[in-house]
Amino acid sequence: MGIQDIIEGKKQWRAHLARVRALPPDYRIVYKEMQRYLFKVGPVDLSEGHLLSGIVDFFEEGVAAGKGVIQLIGDDVAAFCDDLVKDSRTYADIYQESIAARAD
Template sequence: MHLKQIIEEKRAWRAHMARVKALPEDYQLVYREIQKYIFKAGPVEPNASIDLLAEIVQLFWEGAAAGRTVLEVTGDDVAAFCDALID
């Protein structure tokens, strides 16, 4: 991996996390738990996990914009929500 690629990936990750931090607090809390779960039980390739997390953030943004609670977006069983996304 080249230094330039590493720097670009770090920039992308920081931008991703800035989007997470701009979400409502309840969405941030659930995102952090999902992130832990995905990194432990998710796709083997790191880029696949990051892509999945980016999709979740987009889904959360849409839910927050629509005035829905985070559990209305994920359902009451957040682990089942994650498993469905991984499959």
């Protein structure tokens, strides 16, 4: 990874954060909770950025349709996130595998 890659990555992240800041307050709160949850137990490939930008896309569509964030995702943020990553390998999976390997 060269310096240009790092600079480009920072530009993309700042643009992503600007999109998040443009969301209504209730959407921003839920996004931050989802981000916190996904950073803890989320998929290994979360750093590629497709999941988080997809969530912002989804939220922007909900705002444009005049829907509240709870109408889009339901009452349980963690359950919604779990459903998003159900087919992905997560850090939680890696941790469980390491525990199982130690037990053997």
